[in-house]
Amino acid sequence: DSGVTQTPKHLITATGQRVTLRCSPRSGDLSVYWYQQSLDQGLQFLIQYYNGEERAKGNILERFSAQQFPDLHSELNLSSLELGDSALYFCASSARQGLEVYGYTFGSGTRLTVV
Amino acid sequence: QQQVKQSPQSLIVQKGGISIINCAYENTAFDYFPWYQQFPGKGPALLIAIRPDVSEKKEGRFTISFNKSAKQFSLHIMDSQPGDSATYFCAASFGAAGNKLTFGGGTRVLVKP
Numbered sequence: 001d002s003g004v005t006q007t008p009k010h011l012i013t014a015t016g017q018r019v020t021l022r023c024s025p026r027s028g029d030l031s032v033y034w035y036q037q038s039l040d041q042g043l044q045f046l047i048q049y050y051n052g053e054e055r056a057k058g059n060i061l062e063r064f065s066a067q068q069f070p071d072l073h074s075e076l077n078l079s080s081l082e083l084g085d086s087a088l089y090f091c092a093s094s095a096r097q098g099l100e101v102y103g104y105t106f107g108s109g110t111r112l113t114v115v
Numbered sequence: 116q117q118q119v120k121q122s123p124q125s126l127i128v129q130k131g132g133i134s135i136i137n138c139a140y141e142n143t144a145f146d147y148f149p150w151y152q153q154f155p156g157k158g159p160a161l162l163i164a165i166r167p168d169v170s171e172k173k174e175g176r177f178t179i180s181f182n183k184s185a186k187q188f189s190l191h192i193m194d195s196q197p198g199d200s201a202t203y204f205c206a207a208s209f210g211a212a213g214n215k216l217t218f219g220g221g222t223r224v225l226v227k228p
Binding site: 002004033042043044045048056058090092103104105106107108109 | 149151156157158159160161164204214215216217218219220221
């Protein structure tokens with residue numbers, strides 16, 4: 001167990017629907033990152049939050065949004081889903097920005113299948 | 116351009132052999148280069164990392180070699196074991212571990228007994 005908890009583990013939904021993926025970071029970690037892993041695109045950075053504030057944005061579609069709550073858990077919302085959104089979505093956390101020692105800790109991911 | 120190119124895409128090695136995975140980056144501002152190991156159904160796990168002021172770092176059977184002038188770094192897995200069969204990703208970031216990672220495309224390693 002990495003200490004980063006992602007739910008649900010699997011999600012199957014239809015095109016056009018909306019889903020919410022949840023991530024609880026490792027205890028004490030203030031930064032949360034979301035990554036998408038697909039066969040053809042590899043691991044792509046989506047968005048980062050630090051202590052409730054958005055810190056960096058990557059290749060995140062406008063149909064996707066995220067937030068980090070006061071208890072530091074984060075949610076990734078995916079709407080108007082398309083077949084191409086099928087992928088593994090990973091959450092990772094790290095202790096503090098700028099510190100090298102701990103690196104990232106990834107959760108086990110949510111496998112999203114859009115049918 | 117924030118790209119990290121990784122090769123080979125896949126690798127088969129005999130038990131006890133050496134696995135070598137190479138990565139090249141373009142942005143000289145990168146200052147943190149981790150390697151991650153991923154097993155099927157699991158998230159990537161940090162294996163070993165290096166900063167550009169060090170040319171080599173060794174942890175157990177895993178060694179990173181770093182060539183700053185060539186903008187290349189590599190992972191060597193010595194005495195490869197079947198349990199090392201996994202996908203390996205190199206990555207790079209600015210400002211050590213606190214910032215987003217740019218990943219290479221991954222290398223699937225299969226260690227044959």
